[in-house]
Amino acid sequence: MEANIHGLYEKFNAGDVIVSHEGDMTSGTIDNFLVKAEDSLLSSGENSKKIKKIYNILVEATQNLFHHQATPPGTFLKSIGAAAGEDNYSFCTMVKEDGGIYRITTGNFVSNATAKSLKERIEQLNSLSHDELKSLYKIVLNNDEFTEKGGGGLGFIEMARKSGNKFGYDFVKYNDDYKFFVLEVLVS
């Protein structure tokens, strides 16, 4: 049986939801998502330093989805009743938890090969200290390389630095070719 992706979204998008999106992550979607997030955080009276960290993470998280979302299987799009022209699916949600902790969760389809390299990358970053992340950031910043999607390969490092917490992650098997990648970033 194929995994229930919408159910997964509902599981994470519960409680004190600050901002959320499910479906195609376009440039316009990112704009709306970020405006809504910033407005909510500013009107909540949250500490400005924390708002900046959260905003930075949301920018990287949504742009990661924009650049790297793998086109999901057609059967999946049919099952969620996606409109014509909507050929991608991902989600991003931010929930405020007890103790003023913000939990940002993203979900997107990845190929099995991507899942393997992503898992290694996340585990490597989770093993690094704050100072080691800073050093790695500077090395990658200065390596003159852009990834094929125009990113600098810095997004995950930046999220780790801004979060100060370890990434939570899961790769849920969707079918033989795809996994659904769930990433959790905490700001405390």
Added chain:
Amino acid sequence: MDSINIEGTPKTPTISFDAASGIIEIKGRSIPENSIEFYKPLVDWLDKFSDVATGVVNVNIQLEYFNTSSSKCILDVFKKLENLQNKNRAEVVINWYYEEDDEDMLEAGEDYQSILKIPFNMVEIAE
């Protein structure tokens, strides 16, 4: 040499590159999905500017937010300015502005400072 003036948007910064006065400014938010597209003309302009620049080149960077895609492009801008300083008599000064208590933006400036061989002034702005 023509100057470049670009008005800021919620995703791209205000740009003011003035060859005559030697003042180069990037201000606001730099969070476009594709930063190379935005920064390419600026980097090209600096290439040409490096042949004519004299005296002091004042560079004012006052960013509220920038994404990691922009961070490499901003480094490219700084590297062009470093070349400019190396190849002629112009003196380059970078003023990196950050809001009071925004330690992350101060640290971002220090990250660039440690990679480059041009003087940085870290300038705190009171909120």
